[in-house]
Structure formats: structure tokens, C-alpha cells
Amino acid sequence: MYAQLVETGVKRVKDLAEMTPEERAFQERIDAEIKIEPKNWMPDAYRQTLIRQISQHAHSEIVGMLPEGNWLTRAPTLKRKLQLMAKIQDEAGHGMYLYSAMETLGADRDTEIAKLHSGRAKYSSIFNYPTLNWADMGAVGWLVDGAAIVNQVVLQRTSYGPYARAMIRICKEESFHQRQGYEILLTMMRHGTQAQQDMVQDAINRLWWPALMMFGPSDADSPNSAQSLAWKIKRMGNDELRQRFIDQTVPQLEFLGCTAPDPDLKWSAARGHYDFGQIDWQEFYEVLKGNGPCNRERITTRRKALEDGQWVREAAVAHAAKRQQKQSTA
Amino acid sequence: MTDHHQDLSEYLLRLADNAMISGQRLCQWCGHAPALEEEMALLNVGLDLFGQARNWYEYAAELLADGRDADQLAFRRDERAFRNTLLVEQPNGDYAVTTAKLFLFDAWHFHTLSALSASSDARIAAIAAKGLKEVTYHLRRSGEWIERLGDGTEESHRRMLAANDELWRFTGDLLAGDEIQQRLARTGIAADSAVVAAAWQATVEQLFERASLPVPPPANYLYLDGKQGLHTEHLGILLAEMQFLQRAYPDATW
Secondary structure (H helix, E strand, O other): OOOOOOOOOOOOOOOOHHOOHHEEEHHHHOOOOOOOOOOOOHHHHHHHHHHHHHHHHHHHHOOHHHHHHHOOHOOOOHHHHHHHHHHHHHHHHHHHHHHHHHHOOOOOOHHHHHHHHHOOOOOHHHHOOOOOEEEEEEEHHHHHHHHHHHHHHHHOOOHHHHHHHHHHHHHHHHHHHHHHHHHHHHHHHHHOOHHHHHHHHHHHHHHHHHHOOOOOOOEEEEEEEHHHHHOOOOOHHHHHHHHHHHHHHHHHHHOOOOOOOOOEEEHHHHHHHHEEEEEEEOHHHHHHHHHHOOOHHHHHHHHHHHHHOOHHHHHHHHHHHHHHHHHHHO | OOOOHHHHHHHHHHHHHHHHHHHHHHHHHOOOOHHHHHHHHHHHHHHHHHHHHHHHHHHHHHHHHHOOHHHHHOOOOOOHOOOHHHHOOOOOOOHHHHHHHHHHHHHHHHHHHHHOOOOOOOHHHHHHHHHHHHHHHHHHHHHHHHHHHHOHHHHHHHHHHHHHHHHHHEEEEEEOOOHHHHHHHOOOOOOOOOHHHHHHHHHHHHHHHHOOOOOOOOOOOOOOOOHHEEEEOHHHHHHHOOHHHHHHOOOOOO
């Protein structure tokens, strides 16, 4: 999930009898699965929750360019280089698409980006892990985009229309990236040397748990989930999505001929699901707080890009004004 | 290999290396561009250039017929074997340097591919015609930025002047032809370097005037020659980074 912990600011979900007529009409519309559109009335907390979630999602796309960008200059073949460039370009596009969706709620892109750069807005914890070998490009595509897709496929039915439509478009491209990522790993496992196979297993060992953390805290520790589910911003609980991801990913892992760094991972015939080990929640919350391996580098890079580029943006604005003036006097 | 094939593969490597080294510099911008729109545009241009490089390398590999494929031509040659022009290997600098570098190259690339899309070699004509559509966009884009920065704020104007001052000395190498190119040009295969140079000059003068930038006099000879594999000190480091995996794991399949 690219927005794994979103405050709703709501302590308790109201029932219909407690609501104002406006709130009740809104909730009935939600319950009837009619999409909320930008000009419709909506509770302020719904608006703010969505701004937080969509901006987190957008920030994640943009910060998520960095771990992959780290290997862009070192991609090993022309084909892999072209694939990676296309993928990162798509991510920039997804970010812009999501910022547009967010702006339909009355939020301002620059303001929300400033919050990201000052540490007041979050992005997905996964992008705070370093990419240390080429197999990470495959593992990010397969596991990270895979986790994102499991989440985003469900969000195609989220109650806010512009967000749902963004998810439909984004999922199409993400699925393509995920298959490419898996193909990178499969090539290295099937046709690669021992050193390459070791890279693949090493990448999986490092990214497996961080990918599972993308679904956010366990439902029991997710106080915001109830309201987000009632508003149908979220459509499924964190644990359910995480389980779905594991169930579909373990067979792919086995097909690769790799293992997960989880001794407790095993099929449970009784549940019809894979059982898996305990996530290190302390690590999760620390990374989210800014104390992960790359948090500082990621934000510094983004902030520096914006600061270094300020004179460029100012020049573009000044030139546009001059051009407009020329046109109006001509 | 016949002398003609040798000339032709040499010429194709120049086209390929120019596109690829230019694209590699653009990869270094990823995550650092001044706006999200520019992140997309720079990657977009870089992607086009790598695609073109691959097409040229594949043709060169067929002519060379020495067992090397496009990837080996890209990732296993040393800097003395690289044939790109000095301009494209220069560091990115600030956005003015990158913009000037792109524009000066795009203008040359546009006129070169325009000529090559009428090449008597059908394969060259086809690759050039496809590339020309992309480079037409590149030139429009970099030209617009030359205008914005040249005729934007005082600071952007100052930075554009500094960028041109930094890069202009490499335009001599960019425009210079040689015996190989002229032999191929006489049979209608390659672009005539003098024709390209004249068209380039007109494009640059026109844009610089619109951007309120002076056009410097022709660059002095620099005693280096990218076409002969005589590069600046920047290329070796660029290749060390780009070729690392292929060099470290020569038996690997990626």
C-alpha cells in the first residue's frame, strides 16, 4: 500500500441516527455505492482524510523514483535500461495524476509537497530501504509493485470518484511493471550465474518484510481503519490485503526457486491460507517516524531538487509573463 | 570486412555513441529535476535516445560481424573506442548547462537525422526517420527552454551565458566532419557535415536571438577528437559507472 497509515481525525464512527441530515445523505450515497465527486458535499473529515491519503500516495510515487533511479545509470543491458526508464517515467506520471486527483479536493500541490519535505506528510515506508544490487530492480517490481497492486485493485472501488479512476489507470501500468520485475528475477535465476542467483535471494531477503509492511499496521492496531471502511475509502482491512498478497506471492516465490526469510511461512490446509511469522512492528513504526535506513537521504534529495530548481521555475514564470505581455501589446 | 563496411560501421557507432552517452547523462537527472514535468520530459528524451542507440548498435553489430552484439558494443568498449562527440559527455552542471548541451546537440541531431532519413542506405533511412520524429520533439523542447532561461530572469540569463561559455568550445568537435563521413556522404549514405553545420548554425542563431543570447564566434580547435576516441576526462568515469555490471560479471545473463 502506498498510503499505509492515514489519520482520519475521527475517534468513533457515528451511526446514522447521530448524523446531521447532510451527513446522513452523504453516508447513504456511500452505502448505495454512488461515487462522490468533487462538487458534492462531503464531511470535512472525509475531505481531509482523502487529501492525506491521496497525497501520501502521490508522494510515494515520487519518492519511489529514487531507489530505482539509483540503478538507472548502472542498468546492465540496453533492454533493461529502457524498461527501467519507462517504469520510472510512469511513476512520475502516476505522481502527477494523483496530485491532480488530490487537487479536486481543494488541496494545493505545492503546499502538500512542502509538508512532505518538512517531514509533516508521510510516504510509503518501503522507499526508505536502499537498493543494493541489480536484483533489487526485479524485487521492487515484483514485490513492491505487487503489494501496491493488491491494494490499488481494491481502491478502484474507493468511494471518491477521481481517486477510483486514478487507480484504474495506474493499475494497468503497474501490472506491466510487476511482470517485468518478475521477469528480471526469473532470467537471473534460470539463466544466470551463481553470483546472480545469490543477488536475487539477497534482494528477496532484504525486501520481503518491508513489502509486507506496506499494508500498514494490523487491523487491531489501526484505529483509523473503521472510519475509512465506513466511508468506503478503504474497502478491505490491512490484514486481509496482506494475506491476499502472501497467498498469491508464495507460489511465485517457489516458481523462482527462492525462499522467504520467514521460518514460520507454511501452507495451512485448515485456513486455506499461508501462515506467516510476526512482522517487526517496532521497525515499521521507526521507519514511519523517519528513522529508517534512507529516510534522511530520500527527503534531502527531493528537497534539494526543488531548491536547486527554484531559479528554473522562476525563469519559466517570468518568461511566460513576458510572452503574455508581448501578445497583449502586439 | 570491406573498406565500405568499415566506414559504415564506424559511422553507425558515432551515431549510436552520441545518442547513448547523451541518454546516460539524462539518466543522472532522475529524481533531481527542477519540476515533476521535467523529470518526465528528461526521462522521455533519454528513453528515445537509448532506443535510437540500440537501433544503430544493432546495425553496426551486423556489419562488424565479429560476434559482438549491441550490448557488447555499448557496455564492453573502453573510452578510446567510443566515438561520441565531446559535447554529450560533458557533466550535467546546472539546468542551464544541461539545457544548452541538449539544445546544441538536438539541433545537430535534428539536421543530421533529417539528412539521413533520405539516406541511400534503406536501413539507415528507416532508423533515422523514426528517430527524427523523436528528435523533432527534443529540439522543440530544448529550444523552448533556451528561450525561457535566456529570456526569463536576470539570474537565468546570467546562467545561460555561463553555460554557453562553458560548452561552446565543444561545438567545433560536434560540427567537424572527416574523411569517413565525407566518403559516405558522396554516395548519399551519410549526412554531409558542411550541410549539417550550416543548418545547425542557422537554427542556433535563430533561437539565440529569440532568447536574447549572443552567438559566439566559431569555436577554436581543441586538439581532441571524439570521432577518433580522443575524449575529455569525463567519459571514462561515465563508462565506469554505466558498464560496471557487464564488466564485473562478464558471464552473466541479464
